[in-house]
Amino acid sequence: MSENTLFITENPCNRTAGRPVIGLDDLILTQDAATSAGSKMLAGFKSLFEARVVERLREAGYDIAGKANIGEFGFDFLGESSYFGPVVDADGHLATATAKLLMDSSVDAVVGLEVNGAQARSAALAGQVHLKPTYGCVSRFGTVAVACSGETVDITARSTEDVQQVLDVLAGHDDADGTSLPARECVRVTAAGFAEAAGAGEAFAAPITHVKVARGLMDAADADTKQLMEAAIQALSSEGVDITDMASETDALFAVANLAWNILMCAELCNNVNRFEGMKYGYHTEKYQTIDELYTKSRTEAFGYLTKAAILYGSEVLATGNYERCYDKSLRIRRLVSEAFSNEFARGASAGNTAGQTAILLPACAKRAYSLADVEANPYLAFEENRFTAPAAITGLPAVTAGGVQLIGSAFSDVALLRLANILPADCAGKEA
Amino acid sequence: MTAFETVIGLEVHVELATKSKIFCSCTNGSDAEPNTHVCPACCGMPGMLPVANRQVINLGMTAGMMLNCHINRTTTFDKKSYYYPDLPASYQTTQWFAPIAVNGYVTIQTEDGPKDIRVKQIHMEEDAGKLVHDNLTYTTLVDFNRTSVPLIEIVSQPDLRSADEVVAYLERLRSLLRFAKVSGARMEKGTMRADVNLSVRPAGSTVLGVRTEMKNMASIAAIRRAIEYETARHIDAIENGTEELVQETRGWDDDAGKSFAMRNKETAGDYRYFPDPNIMPVVIDDEWYDQIRASLPELPEVKLERYVAQVGLSDYDAGILAQSRAFCDCFEGAMAVGAAPKEAANWIITNCTGILNKRGLTSEDLPVPGRALGQLIGLVNDGKVSSANGKRLLEALFDLDSRGESVPEDMAAFAEAEGLVNSSDTGALEAVVAAVIAADPETAQAYRDGREKALNPLFGACMKQLKGKCDTQVLRSLLIAELKK
Structure with missing residues (x-):
């Protein structure tokens, strides 16, 4: 297949209509275009029905621009395993179709299925904003199932505001998804639901005033990434956010989370x-x-x-x-990681510095750029570098990637995380000032 | 000669009588035209997610309680992977780690008195599709109507010792499941299927022999034959070394009267069970549990005793009624609207059974609500409907059911609409009587001359003209009065 296929199927969109244009990744089913899951196995497969998120987007008047190229079943490192070929930028670095479509403004946001961190990594490298929402707030009905217990419909865009706007459309209960949360909980991740909860003084809607740094994972990253982390810490600190290190035993647990x-x-x-x-x-x-x-x-x-x-x-x-x-041991590790997160979030609050809530700061990947040769030399890179994304995947907690780094918050803190991410400095890789 | 003991455990699959399938809203009706009750979910298409049907869990719980099981208050669904053309998603959703019910028992009657057969567990699962082999074209077609039809599998401990005990166990299971309306449990329709695990050992031994599992038996009679054959085969192998027994799955060919090897332990696949992450664990709270507990039916033997002791039926009548939940419901419903017990029982045992047999239906298919039967009996007793037309009215109720129509509330109005009500117009009766006498003066004269039996042909002729729609007592007295004028 040819290199740099961005859209596997493309719908011409009339940009002059002024409606937001959304790209879907190739795991989201639509009736009008094929859904291939980046695989030769499903190449040309047309679904009899549409994903719930697609229905919601169309109802909200969004245009669907097409199916963005992804790695086979979406769980690889940066889309390199796609049957339709990898996407590589001018410098020979691995990119993703999502990152490129956003960069050249072909789309305003990409809605996909985050399985194993590929889209968080892509956003970190491209300086874009990515949200993996709280598990259960966005229906997975009509997404090609890969790793159901952790995957969520996700959003990548150029700004936190754009992500929030799309999230407001996608979030909501769905009877056709047995893991979908009740409507009153789904609404918490929308701007309106969050504002109402904040007025009522609910904990998940409090601003994030305390950030804990996952030192162990930060030390596993290269010097450039550490520098980005330091810049993020600096920026948060100067805005009055309290910064401490995460407990070392949590760090130790994170080190095995990706094995599980x-x-x-x-x-x-x-x-x-x-x-x-x-x-x-x-x-x-x-x-x-x-x-x-x-x-x-x-x-x-x-x-x-x-x-x-x-x-x-x-x-x-x-x-x-x-x-x-x-398998059973991994389920137990999943519980332990969830408990460790709860403890970190609770300890932050009881520190008594502020009335706000706590988030964890960590890198999204170990380096600032990867070449095709990197994944050819180590095809299992996705199973190693997911040490940065597995903590959020395994627990279903919301994670925002922005400014090249990643923030993980407590359940339903999606809106608070996106607001906190606004403080992070635009990273050199591409976010427009 | 050594005495041998046969050790048998059963795995019984029962289709649940729900309206829709287990994880989608398709109709549960596997005998419809092939592939008419299907959707992307039960065809295993990507993107569909399972949503557990609450009624399936209700019925699973009911079965567990009927079989004296402990109900797991947190029950989970698990995935079982294997490839077969009738399994569209290449995995079956079943219960492996925390089934709905465990550790129960079923009491059967044996020659030596009552015996408890322990039930290891009951789990809920989805059925697979049906493969239809066409021997003319050498093709195999798949019907997905049956995929995701809800089942329970009832697994017994190896407590059964003979074909008689197995038959008693299956009949008792069938009765309990039908009484609780868990399933129609019809072996001939495939809504109840049994796999027999059998081994043989010297009497007195506590070690189990080599076990074989037999599948595909379509009737209780076939199961009896299969057990007898397989027991003899095992004993022959042990005593005479005719073959080496291996742990394997065997099929039963009822025409040939032989079992045959299907697959052995070495070729059995690893099903790689794991919890289905798309179906949240089902937590049964006290309210839900109590609601199901309260809905359990009276057991058949309790009904039988009550019908004799309190209602005053004969052992024979009570015994027939208590064999069928539909009969019991009809009987109790008729009594509730004032029918005399003996009369209601007679109508069911004689008239209803007659129509059921004529139509090839079983007692559980009885489509007559007790209320309707009670009203019907009242109409006959009040002389509004003749006894013969009462039977026609009953038949009309069966017709309604076969047309898929519901039985009307008011049976008097229904009888009227069907044209089966006696004429209450004595003027019309008198006219018919006069006409019949005028048409046959010889017979009339014979009666007047004292030959009483001559009344019968005249009465018959009147009835014929009236098409049976009259109160026979009134007609008889009118006829006699007219003749004696």
Whole structure:
């Protein structure tokens, strides 16, 4: 496939109409255009129905510009595993279709499915704003399921205001998604719901006045990234935000969170892509004798390397004899990480410095730029660098990436996080002043 | 010669009698035209998410309580992965880690008296589709109507020792599930299916022998034959070394009267169970639990005893009624609107059963509400409907049901609309009587001459003209009065 495919399918949009233009990533189902999940397996697949988020966007009068290229099933490092080819910028650095579409103003925002941090990393490198909302506030109905327990519909845009505007449209209860939260809770992440809760003095709507730095993860990043973190700390501090270090035992737990997430994600992915067996959807091998051969050949020919690796890993951790020590243990680590976050958020509040709430500051990735050679040298980079994004993925907590760094807050603190992110300095990579 | 003991455990699958499927709103009706009750969710398409049907959990809980189980107050759904063309998402949603009900028992009657068969667990799950093999074209077609139809699987402990005990257990299960309206539990329709796990060991041994599992038995009679065959095969293998027994799944060919190997332990797949992250754990609070507990039906044996001791039916009549929840409901409903118990029982046991048999229906299919039967009996007793037309009226109620129409509240009006009400116009009766006598003066004269039996053909001729729509007592006295004029 050709390099630098930004849209896999594109709808011409009339920009003069003045309506916001949204790009969807290739895991969000629409009826009018194919949804390929970045995979040869689903290339050209047309859904019978639309994702709930697409319905909501259309109802709100937004234009859909097309399906942005992503890595196969959206869980790779920076889209490099896409059947439609990677996206690389002029300097030879890996970029994403999302970042480029926003940079050249083809779209005002990209709505996608954040599985394993690719979009947070993309926004961090491009100096854009990314939100992974509180799990359950935006319906996942009509998204190609990959790792359901942690993935959320996400938003990338050029500013926190743009992200909030789209979030206001997307958030809401959906009976068709069993993990969707009640309407009264979903509304908390909208500007209006937040304002009302703030007036009523609810804790999640208090401003974030305390930020804890995940030192362990910060030390795992390179000098340029550390510098960005220092700049962020400086900016927050000068606005009166209280800065302390996160407890070292939480740091230690974060160091294993991505191992647990890799196990959960691959197990779920393995199961979710089982349905793509060459019989009913997309790719179908040409020659076969038996049904087993049809399954095996279709999957061998249509799945990419990383997906195959994830399927093997996911099968292994669920196998009889491994379940307890791999999958079940990961579920326990998920609980421990959630508890650690709760403790950090609570300790911040009881410090008594202010009446506000607490967020965690950490990098979104280890370096400021990656080349195609980096992922070719280490195809499992996505399973290692997700140490920065796994804490939010595994817990379902909201995470905002802006100014090249990442903030994680307590449940429903999405609006507060976006407001705090406004304080962060525009990073050199591209955010316009 | 060594004495052997057969050790049997059953896995019984029962389709739940819900309106819709387990995770989508498609109609639960697997015998409709192929692939008419399907949607993207039960076809396993990407993007659809499961939403658990509360009625499935209600029925799972009901089954658990009927079988004296402990109900898990937090119950979860899990994914079981395997590839098969009838399984559209390549995984089945079932319960592996925390099933709805555990540790129950079912009491059966044996030659040696009552025996408790322990129930290990009951879990809820979705059914797979149906493969239809076309031997003419060598193709296999898939019908997804049945995918995601809700099932419960009832797993017994290996407490059964003979085909008789297995049959008693299955019949008791069927009765309990029907009484609780959990399922129609019809083996011939596939809404109840049993897998038999069987092993044989020397009597007195406490070690289990090599176990085989038999599938695909379509009737209780076939299960009995399969158990007898398989027991003999195992004993032959142990005593005479005719073959090496291996742990395997076997099919049953009822025509040949033989079991055959399907797959063994080595080729069995690893199902890689894990909790479904899209279905939140179901937490059953006290209110929900108590509501289901309060809705449990009276057990059949309790009804039988009550019908004899309190209602005054014979053991025979009570026994027939208590075999069917539909019969009991109809009987109690008829009594509630004032029908005499013996009369209501007779109508059900004689007339309703007659129509059911004629139409190839079972007792559980009885479409007559007790209220309607009670009113009907009242109409006959009041002389508003003749006894023969009462039976026609009953038949009309069955017709309503087969047309999918509901039974009207007012049976008198319904009888009127059906044209089955007796004529209350004595003038019209007198005219008919006069005409019949005029048409057959010889018979009339014979009666007048003292031959009493001559009344019968005249009465019959009147009834024919009136199409049976009259109070026979009134007609008889009018006819006699006219002849004696």
